[in-house]
Amino acid sequence: MFSTEQFGQRVQELRKLHNETQKDLGIIIGTKRNNVSDMESGRRATTAENIAKICRHYHVSADYLLGLSDDPQGGCERWTEEDAR
16 A cells, blocks of 8 residues: 555665765756655655656566565666666
8 A cells, every 4th residue: 555654765765775865866856855855744745756766767567666565676687778868
């Protein structure tokens, strides 16, 4: 079941694992730092487009980010660099 808190926690864990700031992630997905902060705290979800950008950037599945799976890599092996554009 989807939880904004779990979504935010997973985004934050991935961001920190890659040594990125909230501002860095905001630039990558095209939003402001405070929106990333709101996502990570569970106060706000985001658009499907931003979820796709986060998944591509960190090479994780949307199911993982959304809490539908505990497998971060499920389905990601089919992505190519061209898909990330």
